[in-house]
Amino acid sequence: MSQQHLQQLRQLMAYEASRNAPPADFPRLPPLPSARYTDAAFHALEQDILFRKTWLLAAHLDEIPEPGCFQRWDIAGAPVVLVHADNGDIHALINRCSHRGAPVAMDERGKRKRLTCPYHGWSYSHEGELLAVRESRDFAALDTEALSLQRLRCERLGKLIFVNFDPQAVNLRESLGALVEEWAEFDLDNCRLSRRDRFSVRCNWKIAMEANLEVYHVPSIHGKTVSPVLDARRNVNSFYPGGHSRMVAPIPEGHAQPAWTSRWPDIPTAGDIARTCTQSYSVFPNLVMPLNQFVIPPIQFWPDGIDQCIVETWTMAPDWGADTDRGPDMWTEDDGARPSRVLREDIDMSEAIQAALDPRSNRGIPLSYQEARIYHWHQSADAVVGAAQIPEGLRVQPVLEDAWLHPNEPRLRGPG
Ligand code: FES
Ligand SMILES: [Fe+2]
Secondary structure, three states, X not given: OOHHHHHHHHHHHHHHHHOOOOOOOOOOOOOEEXXXXXXXXXXXXXXXXXXXXXXXXXXXXXXXXXXXXXXXXXXXXXXXXXXXXXXXXXXXXXXXXXXXXXXXXXXXXXXXXXXXXXOOOOEEOOOOOEEEOOOHHHOOOOOHHHHOOOEEEEEEEOOEEEEEOOOOOOOHHHHHOHHHHHOHHHOOOOOEEEEEEEEEEOOOHHHHHHOOOOOOOHHHHOOOOOXXXXXXXXXXXXXXXXXXXXXXXXXXXXXXOOHHHHHXXXXXXXXXXXXXXXXXXXXXXXXXEEOOOOOEOOEEEEEOOXXXXXXXXXXXXXXXXXXXXXXXXXXXXXXXXXXXXXXXXXXXXXHHHHHHOOOOOOOEEOOOHHHHHHHHHHHHHHHHHOHHHOOHHHOOOOOOOHHHEOOOOHHHHXXX
């Protein structure tokens, strides 16, 4: 992060602590239609468009470290297999044989020279080309070129592997925009994967995700856990193009580092904000990316029907030494048996909200300035899905204008 950016964030923290109202020209946020959490048509649009046109974190390179390694990835609602090719590229292939549709990879992960379909033995290269057909004499004029496995867009940022189902999508780095440079200090090329876990949660996926898009709730439900290390009154929200956003709040002065951190190596290039603040990015559409000098612990939110979701938690960290040693674990207790206390505090509340939802209600949800990252997310979702596709009563108005998107910073203009 540049000195200028750092200084700007410090000024903004002071500004946020001193203000008595939202910034004068901050738009009034219209209430969010509550049916966006319950409506079947809206859910279908999320599945068919939102998750088919955006970059989704799918794996860490440590999970498929060598040529020939593969890993299945079905959580995005389509059968995908990620394959590490001989030249080092990672490919995302639809895991469906071009013959009669059997999965070419049945195991969750493994290592193979070729992907050979277990049904009738057709085999494919790591790039998905059809290489051999058993008893090919029985097929008349098979066009093998047209029978490759379907290949999806697959790009990496450091060791993080992202997939996009849309062949026309802009590339990953362009889609992340300023985040690429802002994350450079975290050395994603060298972060090691320590854990990856999944927890089923009984609520719409956005309810669970939105607990990570504001700090307004922190003093209420994380009174003993997060609240002592996060000065919510000095929190600075920033909005980025493409639906991404960030929160940065200072750790109150004099607060000691949590004891566990001293066990782990730190990222030497991590900057001042990483070391003195809690910061977390929301990467559109379903990834929350906290970053500090010790751990990079993303959380992802996946729909599993309208009223259920899967919370996927990751812990990455700088190399912690011998392979046999356990790395850090940010999000689970008892080796993945259950989510950590902080996560449970959010999950319990999210499930309680779901249980109290009234699908017949047409009352909107009032959002404060402090919760504007949620509004920004919804506004961006409508832009991707296409407002015209969305039932009228469910649309959100795009009131957050470009003037409020990074790198613009109207809050520092001062009065007048
Ligand atoms: S379905 Fe794969 S070879 Fe027949
Ligand atoms: Fe929370």
